[in-house]
Amino acid sequence: MSSSTYRVVDIHTHMYPPAYTQLLENRNSIPLIRKFAGAKEPRLIILPAEAESLEKITSEDPDKTSSHLPGRPVTTHYSSLSQKIHFMDSHQIDISVISLANPWLDFVASEDAGETAKSINQEFSDMCATVPGRLFFFATLPLTAPPETLLAAVGHVRSLKYCRGVILGTSGLGKGLDDPALVPVFHALAANKLTIFLHPHYGLPSEVWGPRATEEYGHVLPLALGFPMETTIAVARMYLAGVFDQVPELRLILAHSGGTLPFLAGRIESCIVHDGHLVREGKAGPGRRTIWQVLREQIYLDAVVYSEVGLKAAIDASGVDRLMFGTDHPFFPPLNSDEQGEWESVTWNAEAVRKALGDATDRGRAVMGGNAVEVLRLHEDS
Numbered sequence: 001m002s003s004s005t006y007r008v009v010d011i012h013t014h015m016y017p018p019a020y021t022q023l024l025e026n027r028n029s030i031p032l033i034r035k036f037a038g039a040k041e042p043r044l045i046i047l048p049a050e051a052e053s054l055e056k057i058t059s060e061d062p063d064k065t066s067s068h069l070p071g072r073p074v075t076t077h078y079s080s081l082s083q084k085i086h087f088m089d090s091h092q093i094d095i096s097v098i099s100l101a102n103p104w105l106d107f108v109a110s111e112d113a114g115e116t117a118k119s120i121n122q123e124f125s126d127m128c129a130t131v132p133g134r135l136f137f138f139a140t141l142p143l144t145a146p147p148e149t150l151l152a153a154v155g156h157v158r159s160l161k162y163c164r165g166v167i168l169g170t171s172g173l174g175k176g177l178d179d180p181a182l183v184p185v186f187h188a189l190a191a192n193k194l195t196i197f198l199h200p201h202y203g204l205p206s207e208v209w210g211p212r213a214t215e216e217y218g219h220v221l222p223l224a225l226g227f228p229m230e231t232t233i234a235v236a237r238m239y240l241a242g243v244f245d246q247v248p249e250l251r252l253i254l255a256h257s258g259g260t261l262p263f264l265a266g267r268i269e270s271c272i273v274h275d276g277h278l279v280r281e282g283k284a285g286p287g288r289r290t291i292w293q294v295l296r297e298q299i300y301l302d303a304v305v306y307s308e309v310g311l312k313a314a315i316d317a318s319g320v321d322r323l324m325f326g327t328d329h330p331f332f333p334p335l336n337s338d339e340q341g342e343w344e345s346v347t348w349n350a351e352a353v354r355k356a357l358g359d360a361t362d363r364g365r366a367v368m369g370g371n372a373v374e375v376l377r378l379h380e381d382s
């Protein structure tokens with residue numbers, strides 16, 4: 001494949017391969033997959049915000065047919081490779097960089113995590129090999145495993161032909177991404193040219209949404225606001241801890257166009273230079289790399305923001321050469337039209353690129369695929 005050929009690349013697209021769904025089916029607390037009487041498909045219940053409705057329905061009568069079931073139906077879109085390819089074909093997507101969806105292996109016991117990661121990464125690798133050139137993947141790390149197992153996993157995923165990085169949540173080893181114990185992992189990822197795809201899962205504490213949220217507001221608040229704030233906070237903590245300076249070769253793609261980082265970077269800067277403690281400690285003086293610089297040097301953003309307003313902010317913050325189109329498939333399926341047809345959640349993101357950058361422009365093409373091909377080396381097949 002020539003790198004000058006125009007390709008549409010989806011870098012934010014998930015799968016729950018069969019080995020992972022089995023893991024969830026065997027669980028009694030979230031994350032889990034559970035069947036409910038009267039519901040055609042089993043349901044995937046993963047978000048902390050869904051725990052309350054799961055508890056309620058379980059304590060009432062788990063077999064009672066209810067119209068208000070927690071979670072989302074597990075359709076073929078979650079696990080089936082042929083369904084992923086059909087989705088790509090029906091949205092003119094040439095290449096997808098697939099990743100395990102949240103909450104990855106965050107809940108897996110320490111002693112099982114290494115082997116579980118290995119088998120899931122192998123499953124991803126095998127899927128990619130089935131359709132050469134159309135699929136690459138971000139691997140999953142066994143974050144709950146002992147440090148030596150975790151570091152060995154980085155070496156293992158580096159050897160997988162179609163692996164181009166790792167998907168990472170914000171909890172790290174349990175203390176967030178500003179945890180000094182993670183620095184060796186970041187060094188190992190950077191040394192192996194594995195880009196981190198940083199993705200939220202935990203949102204914000206459910207009290208923030210108020211007492212009416214569970215019954216009345218669906219998943220809107222945790223997904224629309226909790227997810228992006230989680231990403232913003234995680235990266236701000238990394239920045240304040242000096243992680244980007246400690247590991248200058250580290251590269252991250254931030255989900256959902258960086259949460260609110262492009263919009264709040266100016267405020268973060270102002271708070272730093274006006275913070276007496278940081279100024280006294282010499283952490284706000286000349287020579288400091290600003291968050292704006294980090295956004296342009298070590299961070300890429302996906303274009304999963306659904307509007308040209310947010311997309312323009314992302315472009316202004318990181319540069320048009322650092323944005324990459326994504327879909328978030330299989331999440332946000334159409335609710336009033338055929339799931340095998342066009343998904344509005346996808347067309348909104350493509351439309352935002354067209355509105356922000358024009359129709360069939362070089363800049364638009366870069367965001368729709370060219371940047372991903374270059375940054376993730378999708379023209380190389382090893």
Ligand code: URA
Nearest residue numbers: 046101102223328331
């Ligand atoms: N909901 C999730 O749980 N994950 C996503 O990636 C998108 C929506």
Ligand code: ZN
Nearest residue numbers: 012014199328
């Ligand atoms: Zn996602």
